[in-house]
Amino acid sequence: MERLRYQLKSLEKFPVKVWNTSMEGSRHVAQSIALAIRQRQQEGEKIVLGLATGSSPIQVYNELVRMHREEGLSFHNVITFNLDEYYPMQPDAQQSYVRFMQEYLFNLVDIKKENIHIPDGTLPMDKIEAYCADYEKQIDALGGIDIQLLGIGRSGHIGFNEPGSWEHSETRLVRLDAITRKDALKDFPHEEDVPYRAITMGIKSIMKARTIYLLAWGDHKAAVLKKAVEGPITASVPSTFLQKHSNVKGHVDIGAATELTRFKAPWQVGMCNWDEDLICQAVVWLSQKLDKPILKLTDEDYAENSLSDLIIEHASAYDINIRIFNRLQHTITGWPGGKPNADDSTRPERAKPAKKRVIIFSPHPDDDVISMGGTFLRLVDQGHDVHVAYQTSGNIAVHDHDAARFIEFLQEFSEGAEPETKARYKAMMKSLNNKDAAPAEIAEILKVKGLIRRGEARAAARFCGLADSHIHFMDLPFYETGSPRKNPLGEEDIRITAELLEKIKPHQVYGAGDLADPHGTHRVCIDAIFGAFEMLKGQAWVKDCWLWLYRGAWHEWPVHEIEMVVPLSPAELRKKRQAIFMHQSQKDRPPFPGSDEREFWQRAEDRNKASAIAYRSLGLAEYEAMEAFRRWKFDW
Numbered sequence: 148m149e150r151l152r153y154q155l156k157s158l159e160k161f162p163v164k165v166w167n168t169s170m171e172g173s174r175h176v177a178q179s180i181a182l183a184i185r186q187r188q189q190e191g192e193k194i195v196l197g198l199a200t201g202s203s204p205i206q207v208y209n210e211l212v213r214m215h216r217e218e219g220l221s222f223h224n225v226i227t228f229n230l231d232e233y234y235p236m237q238p239d240a241q242q243s244y245v246r247f248m249q250e251y252l253f254n255l256v257d258i259k260k261e262n263i264h265i266p267d268g269t270l271p272m273d274k275i276e277a278y279c280a281d282y283e284k285q286i287d288a289l290g291g292i293d294i295q296l297l298g299i300g301r302s303g304h305i306g307f308n309e310p311g312s313w314e315h316s317e318t319r320l321v322r323l324d325a326i327t328r329k330d331a332l333k334d335f336p337h338e339e340d341v342p343y344r345a346i347t348m349g350i351k352s353i354m355k356a357r358t359i360y361l362l363a364w365g366d367h368k369a370a371v372l373k374k375a376v377e378g379p380i381t382a383s384v385p386s387t388f389l390q391k392h393s394n395v396k397g398h399v400d401i402g403a404a405t406e407l408t409r410f411k412a413p414w415q416v417g418m419c420n421w422d423e424d425l426i427c428q429a430v431v432w433l434s435q436k437l438d439k440p441i442l443k444l445t446d447e448d449y450a451e452n453s454l455s456d457l458i459i460e461h462a463s464a465y466d467i468n469i470r471i472f473n474r475l476q477h478t479i480t481g482w483p484g485g486k487p488n489a490d491d492s493t494r495p496e497r498a499k500p501a502k503k504r505v506i507i508f509s510p511h512p513d514d515d516v517i518s519m520g521g522t523f524l525r526l527v528d529q530g531h532d533v534h535v536a537y538q539t540s541g542n543i544a545v546h547d548h549d550a551a552r553f554i555e556f557l558q559e560f561s562e563g564a565e566p567e568t569k570a571r572y573k574a575m576m577k578s579l580n581n582k583d584a585a586p587a588e589i590a591e592i593l594k595v596k597g598l599i600r601r602g603e604a605r606a607a608a609r610f611c612g613l614a615d616s617h618i619h620f621m622d623l624p625f626y627e628t629g630s631p632r633k634n635p636l637g638e639e640d641i642r643i644t645a646e647l648l649e650k651i652k653p654h655q656v657y658g659a660g661d662l663a664d665p666h667g668t669h670r671v672c673i674d675a676i677f678g679a680f681e682m683l684k685g686q687a688w689v690k691d692c693w694l695w696l697y698r699g700a701w702h703e704w705p706v707h708e709i710e711m712v713v714p715l716s717p718a719e720l721r722k723k724r725q726a727i728f729m730h731q732s733q734k735d736r737p738p739f740p741g742s743d744e745r746e747f748w749q750r751a752e753d754r755n756k757a758s759a760i761a762y763r764s765l766g767l768a769e770y771e772a773m774e775a776f777r778r779w780k781f782d783w
């Protein structure tokens with residue numbers, strides 16, 4: 148988002164730096180921390196860091212570890228205090244913040260064990276108060292925190308200071324907000340496993356830090372970031388207290404920044420350098436704000452809503468309305484692979500070749516049908532040579548009880564089999580119920596779970612009309628950690644992706660374009676595709692290959708960013724639902740469901756219907772549902 152086209156002013160109450168990617172922003176923050184560590188080393192002094200867990204600081208920690216390994220950055224003078232820990236929580240549990248910090252930072256650098264402080268989740272209740280007071284004292288005795296890293300929760304919390312936390316709060320035991328517990332579900336198998344309480348540093352403890360970096364990556368943080376940065380100071384959104392700090396800086400990516408006024412409606416905070424994309428954004432915004440179809444917007448509507456500039460610079464409302472209406476109209480097509488023998492000058496896809504080779508990349512085994520099942524069905528019906536490529540095995544998201552059914556099936560089916568085979572299945576059943584199973588046993592169970600998902604994906608792809616030769620399972624290695632925490636993208640992931648692309652030489656590729664999904668599987672999967680194209684860009688076919696991005700995670704593209712939208716009839720929507728139903732292990736309540744209570748097919752339908760309503764409200768045709776895409780333009 149090359150936002151330099153705005154002469155920026157803003158309503159932001161503390162400085163916020165918006166980075167193109169979370170990676171860039173995280174590198175910058177890591178470098179600032181490294182600089183401070185080194186400076187103190189030169190002075191023969193210690194430095195006290197306040198650290199956070201969660202997804203926000205992971206790339207900062209990765210970068211610090213890299214600097215330690217490659218640039219000799221030492222942590223021998225670093226003392227750390229972590230913000231919080233679940234309560235109760237054993238330090239070696241998968242979800243403990245002790246384990247998190249060890250895995251992402253402490254075990255990978257030369258920090259002294261005695262310099263690490265993380266609230267203790269194992270204390271008996273009656274010891275907590277004194278323990279918390281001592282935590283504060285230890286920080287004060289060391290001269291206070293020099294640099295505090297913070298993430299922000301969707302509840303508006305910093306640390307685990309949930310809505311209602313008072314400004315003068317210190318380290319204490321707290322009750323977690325319902326939103327926070329829902330968000331924590333990404334790390335816990337079931338809702339009942341998520342603790343209700345945590346020990347957290349207070350608002351006052353955080354505000355005492357000399358420097359604070361607030362990190363926010365991804366669209367799902369956009370709404371709360373706006374409140375934290377532009378909203379009134381209130382205990383209902385504890386992060387707003389940061390507005391009172393004299394040295395706080397937000398580091399956010401373009402996804403998290405989308406709701407800030409300077410991005411959402413820059414015309415409200417200054418003069419704009421208008422181009423066609425920005426005009427489209429303004430017209431859609433105005434139409435939605437006034438709940439009025441585009442073609443009915445008047446000069447007065449523009450003038451009364453900070454858009455008089457636009458009218459002065461670009462003729463009348465009438466002209467602008469028609470132009471933007473047509474632009475949006477041209478995004479609608481029932482021919483996602485291009486309409487053969489048609490004038491394609493205003494269509495989203497090329498008419499030629501009439502039969503295209505297509506690859507649909509699906510990060511998890513069900514994203515293809517969830518996010519673009521209707522388009523998938525159309526591409527096949529319209530005779531294109533469609534392949535689907537499942538990028539990861541999705542093996543962690545299968546319940547043990549589902550795996551048990553399959554292993555028992557094998558057991559019973561192989562009644563007369565060799566004793567070794569029978570013994571193997573028996574051992575598998577045993578390790579399924581054993582929390583301390585050995586790594587090899589766990590790997591075997593994960594294999595079963597991966598195969599369950601494979602079978603479901605195959606069934607759904609066949610249902611959409613694909614032959615088995617066109618169904619590819621990539622099992623990218625970055626995903627295969629056996630836990631929700633994944634490895635970063637590796638060369639092997641890119642190589643596997645490039646190999647498939649090179650084999651098929653597609654004219655059209657679809658990928659999950661969760662560009663601002665900093666740590667999730669979707670972001671790594673799209674990066675693997677970008678990396679593969681970068682490798683292959685010298686090849687002739689690549690120049691004719693268009694990459695379309697669907698939104699895989701929770702949000703749809705904002706209307707002004709959509710470049711192709713494929714309408715679905717009620718019958719097509721039903722068929723899409725049937726394809727999603729093939730993913731039986733994900734029905735009802737899958738493991739790691741995230742914060743959304745709806746089943747995947749419901750989320751998909753709500754989203755596709757919402758797009759149709761958005762188009763209709765702008766005054767365009769009324770459809771049952773729509774799937775939206777944006778084209779990724781490579782800069783070669």
Ligand code: F6R
Pocket residue numbers: 198199200201202203204230231297298299300301304305306307
């Ligand atoms: C973690 C913490 C929390 C998180 C916040 C954001 O130690 O105190 O406040 O920073 O919940 O979590 P992520 O980064 O996972 O979105």
